[in-house]
Amino acid sequence: MAVSLHQAYPYLSTFKSTLIPTRPDSYRLASYSVKCSVTTTDSRRITVKNGNDSLDICRVLNGMWQTSGGWGSIDRDNAVDAMLQYADAGLTTFDMADHYGPAEDLYGIFINRVRRERPPELLDQIRGLTKWVPPPVKMTSSYVRQNIDISRKRMDVSSLDMLQFHWWDYSNPGYIDALKHLTDLKEEGKIKTVALTNFDTERLRIILENEIPVVSNQVQHSIVDMRPQQKMAELCQLTGVKLITYGTVMGGLLSEKFLDTNLTIPFAGPPLNTPSLQKYKRMVDAWGGWGQFQVLLKTLNQIASKHGVSIPTVAVKYILDQPAVAGSMIGVRLGLSEHINDANAVFSLALDEEDVNSIREVSSKGKDLMKVIGDCGDEYRRI
Secondary structure, eight states: OOSOHHHHOTTOTTOSSOOEEEETTEEEOOSOOOSEEEEESSSSEEEEEETTEEEEEESEEEEOGGGGSSSOOOOHHHHHHHHHHHHHTTOOEEEOOTTSTTHHHHHHHHHHHHHHHSOHHHHTTOEEEEEEOOOSSOOOHHHHHHHHHHHHHHHTOSSEEEEEEOOSOTTSTHHHHHHHHHHHHHHTTSEEEEEEESOOHHHHHHHHHTTOOOOEEEEEOOSSOOGGGTHHHHHHHHHOOEEEEESTTGGGTSSGGGTTOOTTSTTSSOOOOSHHHHHHHHHHHHHTOHHHHHHHHHHHHHHHHHHTOOHHHHHHHHHHTSTTEEEEEEEOOTTTOOOHHHHHHGGGOOOOHHHHHHHHHHHTTSOOHHHHTOSTTGGGTOO
8 A cells, every 4th residue: 555554544643663564465563552452351241442432342242133034033022031131141242233124123122121120230231233234325424324313213222332334335435434424423422332344454454544443343253264364353453453253153053953964965954944054054165065064063062072061152262262353243043042051151161272273273174265255244245
């Protein structure tokens, strides 16, 4: 680039050393301190911070994509009851989006029940993270404001805890305009923190060079999909922006349910009957196929048995331990099934060197998905 990140991003004035370009898409890290940082108060919660903006979240997030259809019908009252059960168990951060069916509305009902039926101490820990995924129209201030107000109304909050922004087409530079308007709304108090979802490393760098104080980028990241630990993690470690990960248990593929199964034989294994299972099965195919995936599951099962936990718990903990990762998502099928015990077991699990080396060995035998798919989020933009 013609201008370095340090030069174009002047409010990161606390850098104690310069950036040293090593190749067009990367920078070698040196000793530094940055304005955007992350702190931990215990193993369960983490605070993502950028300047005066900060938000503490539970490191295992409840993902609400499953409310958008395709996973079975959801009863509103049962769903809200389930959200309360997660919150009561200490799993107090919920991730949703404007297009996840009734997710924001369910959160609005839920947060009001917390206000009425739970002590203030629990209310203080509840976090509602949402996303805005607009069409590629002109990003005017009034248009951005109107859409954020819709989410605020649906979620029944005066200020969104975190607004994670997604943009489909990088050839349209309107994402910078939108993020600047979102930053203005943050200054007005309608948003507490501005973040991204499914942005690649190059665009994250451009956004930071435009002095937009994002605190995180939500990306697909699992033992199978280690792309974020390439270019993205390097830039995140340099700037302090953190990663929130989804697809970490691959819609349930990374579980005992699919161990010792053969999906190449029709009707021989569990059905891939949800959008997430179908999506992540395609990732398995791109990575190395079902046979190689079974080797991974067997390795994870051995580690899980050793520690007295489940395969999903091991899968989430491994990703939480990766550089730049602040939190990882586990999808919740509200009122249909629950995984509270598995999720809470993540916080007490400590993977030892032998565990980590075993996972790395089998993970490295798969294909490099950066070469197959591209950088973070490219799976949504390639035809």
